[in-house]
Amino acid sequence: MTDRANTFSLQSLSHSVYGAQWLREWESQGAGLASVSLYQLMQRAGTAAFQRILWLYPGAHRWLVLAGHGNNGGDGYVVAQLAAAAGKQVTVLACGGSSPLPAEAEQAKAAWLAAGGEIHAAEEPWPQGVEVIIDALLGTGLKAAPRDPYCSLIAAANRHSAPVIALDIPSGLLAETGATPGEVMSAAHTVTFIALKPGLLTGKARSVTGHVHYDDLGLGKWLERETPLMARLSAELLPRWLPERDPCAHKGDNGRLLIVGGDHGFAGAIRMTGEAALRCGAGLVRVLTREENIPPLLTARPELMVAPLTRDTLQQGLEWADVVVIGPGLGQDSWGKNALREVENCDRPMLWDADALNLLAFNPEKRHNRIITPHPGEAARLLNGNVGAIESDRLLAARKLVRRYGGVVVLKGAGTLLAAEDGAVAIADVGNAGMASGGMGDVLSGIIGSLLAQKLSLYDAACAGCVVHGATADRLAAEKGTRGMLATDLLPALYLYVNPELTA
Template identity: 65%
Template structure:
């Protein structure tokens, strides 16, 4: 199934995300709130999965169910019993089937055996007639590479022509952060229970989760009273940040944005940032750049105010501006360093990106009036670690960045993360592979900077900017696909998302 189509309809998913270490407590408290046992909660999970599988593949008559040692495997035993009772052929393979299981999983296994079910070990030969594979091998507790025989079963499932349905999370994907330390199931559909886990939404998740489904196990009302520590945002949230403008508003009401950058040969970066700000609703945008860029920028986009970056021009512009964006095309030479040194002294709202971040990594400081927007390479330099360290735990990395540098941090990538120093954390559940091209970050800086100038808080500007930017890219991809997408292609769709009352009408 196409990844873009899998991402299209996620409105059925909750907008709260819970860290993995909280899940066991949620399960216990949720069961207690309804006066049921954890085994009865497992039965609900198995029934929900069975029902969804039947909807997705009504013609599949032979199911291969892979059960691990744990409660994820227990869900698999419940699914197997229900499928067999429905007249379907079931082949069940269980890892460590002779070992004592956790209480709930053991009860599910005993019920399967009592119903006449058969358990095969991991070395069993797979029948040729399998039409569907149910992955119930490894659940949300995984934090390392799977061992044998899990590795063998995962690889065999991935090689098989039958579609794979994962219970709670694809086996091998780390629920805490979306990393893949070893082999991992490539699911076509995944059904998760009770709460969304971060690893389903960020990191490598989109490569393996397929279409994500959710079931509360009938704990909806109880969950509504419990605020989650992580938010999931998509285009449906833009109305909360971007209400329609007053009919009598004027350009001065919508922010004076100063954009600084564009050294020799990098006029494109600063032009994209500045135009993105205009396209996102800034009232006035002034660009300070290298003198060779002034003419081309004014010709390309006459709505911009463009000047050579000099000490005098910078002093005046800093006094004039409501918000400052610095970094795109800035370079790391003396020209850029001098500009950044002066900007550092301003107390106005600012956004640092690109070379401003590389210079910040050399001379770190902490401030509350700044948004920083690193990609994983820049984040690694800011934390003095390897890129692999960033990608091995994106949630930890974004929290460390917020603590070290203050303000608000946007860690870009699949499942962009936004963190504030006061423990705010959100996942922007938008975007697609077409955004892996030059200039996308420059456009994002302009969008966020513009929204900050329109009187959003730093955190809200970062969240709304990431969502509008990613949603515009999704709209482009829906029309034209992901390969060959340009950063400036987003301008044709961005207006829909910074004016959400229009996009809601169109829908």
């Protein structure tokens, strides 16, 4: 038996993401416009999942379907019937419920029984030799931790050696937020239907969805008429933001970027930010830092202009710069506080990161010309909350941050979220576990600052910068793996994605 991971699945994913609750409320309208009943839509979903499972695991003969008491279970019954008709040995374990099954799920269940299928109780022993497990337990309507018998079935599936294919969403993963309040299915593949939901792309999603596959079930034209909840960002979109340069451009056309930071012991942070900015195309990059940092920075990257941070050099730098980045290695002592106080009223486009955000949390103020790039810990401080609350609903946290602080927010993490004051929201569907190491945020600040200097808007620079950052790391991970990836490993490879014609 082979698992042929669908390497083209990400390329086929939609760039629009819709709310799960909205989709549940309106999918009947979409089905009506497509002239199909909800049961026919369920048959389409089951067929799409069956075909993908058959493609992924052509040698698997013994299939186990775990069916819940809802429409997700109905999808499972359709898969079971198709698999049995194809000669597979299929066992269905189903969870009961106090209320009747939804009408279309009841039809799917009846069709399975009429075809000679059997339904076993969830508590019954599992058959021997199961080769694939189909998770049709809990769908996108889940809002809290699963309870037994669902918990027990999820835990048993996670212990089993057979791969799990989740229908629509792994059971236990919340479709709106990507949170996992309790037991959650760990799937090798997820086949999602009609539209992408935010919970498939952020929060804990990457730990449990496996490869995500998508089928709009013929409702694509209907969805195009509706406004998505957010955009999904990927490397395919980079040409939108980064066209080829004018052959006659000079360094002044590519922007003057001022970077402030690098307190005692943090020269590395400011160096990574500065080099990332150069590597991404800023015309001129000036760094203001501790005097002791100047020789190593110029030795490592002579293209940088480096000077000691004083009140005079900062005022000169602010007058010179088109864009300001402050925070990497800034520290929270008087040296950093004084610099931030001078910068905070600058009318240029700005990016605040790291200790600039920790200092901002003590003196919250709203600005419209600024990008902030908090990780969950910094976001918790900015919102006077805790990391658990941030991670339980990352989209809500991003929206709260932009309401309180203005400009554009980049809430970093697995499935980085971006939010703007005008209501635009996006999710960066790039990046990997190798990025969980020191310095990655400093590199991101340099990338975004560089794109701001090249005259992208706050929001576009943030979106393009997150994609460049994550896509570069993904390329390195594919070549060398995720363990041991350094932030500086990204620097020489950034040019591939800020020149998207090279990777087209």
